[in-house]
């Protein structure tokens with residue numbers, strides 16, 4: 001270790017850090033983020049508050065990340081945003097950051113107010129930017145101030161797609177069309193599904209691996225993909241509403257009104273309809289892939305499609321996402337971004353990357 005690093009390391013952590021952080025959500029993604037804080041990459045961050053939906057804990061000296069998730073699962077102070085914000089206010093760090101690793105629409109609706117108060121917001125939660133257009137406009141207005149909005153985790157779990165769209169847009173390039181696979185869980189499911197294992201069993205595995213939404217109906221209904229498509233389209237300059245997106249819902253009627261627990265206990269209702277779709281596709285020499293599309297007129301669709309074995313989506317592996325962007329300057333051949341698009345570790349890394357990018 002050189003002298004400078006040795007000197008830094010001997011400083012109390014509270015004096016070294018540039019970022020004071022509050023973490024909302026200690027589930028799959030939040031848990032992976034806590035583990036990252038225990039690595040050298042997380043050393044500049046001081047975690048002064050953390051919460052799940054029921055409990056929270058604050059500590060101006062910085063919370064110990066180890067087993068915090070487990071502790072909050074059973075105990076802690078009652079949820080109260082004001083106490084979390086006070087913990088940030090009391091800190092001398094250069095950047096005060098709220099990280100939203102929940103799927104709560106209620107929390108997402110607070111992002112503009114937090115930004116307006118000067119807190120940076122870094123989010124995996126798509127409910128605001130991918131929600132109604134009014135929320136999107138409120139977010140854009142709040143982003144005009146000094147505080148930054150880190151959203152890399154909301155699409156492609158950190159793949160450089162939103163940043164690429166922003167660069168192209170800033171250079172005067174315009175999106176003409178986008179086609180791709182925007183769901184990591186649905187990619188994994190349909191890349192795996194060959195009819196030998198029930199779809200319900202694969203879905204249980206996808207949840208255990210942390211690929212699906214807290215309620216997998218958000219993925220299967222196409223709504224999570226629709227949110228991502230709205231974020232992409234809006235980032236590219238289309239004022240798209242949810243009503244303009246045609247979305248295929250793969251959740252059978254019988255599962256739609258159940259509570260989350262009942263839904264999880266009745267996943268087998270998915271098996272017969274998807275086995276029939278798979279058999280029909282196979283008979284035509286095609287494979288099933290979950291695709292999202294938008295054209296230059298803002299016409300947008302999300303759903304399960306039969307594609308030929310030669311289609312780029314037919315060659316995806318694991319949780320791969322695929323974004324094929326045609327723009328005025330990438331017109332003959334699309335600009336293609338591909339890679340894993342779900343999973344707690346890469347999503348947590350996208351959150352950390354957005355925090356560290358604050359300068």
Ligand SMILES: NC(=O)C1=CN([C@@H]2O[C@H](COP(=O)(O)OP(=O)(O)OC[C@H]3O[C@@H](n4cnc5c(N)ncnc54)[C@H](O)[C@@H]3O)[C@@H](O)[C@H]2O)C=CC1
Nearest residue numbers: 025026027028029052053101102103104124125214342343
């Ligand atoms: N799992 C993945 O691969 C990816 C997930 N995301 C997004 O990350 C978010 C979290 O996903 P998971 O960790 O899989 O979900 P999860 O269900 O495992 O965790 C959600 C956490 O949020 C907490 N929460 C809910 N309401 C809250 C509130 N009002 N205040 C504080 N905490 C609250 C829950 O208690 C839980 O700890 C979702 O918005 C998801 O769309 C984004 C990209 C990829």
Ligand SMILES: N[C@@H](CC=O)C(=O)O
Nearest residue numbers: 183184185212213342
């Ligand atoms: N459930 C989502 C997770 C990331 O947003 C997906 O499957 O892509």
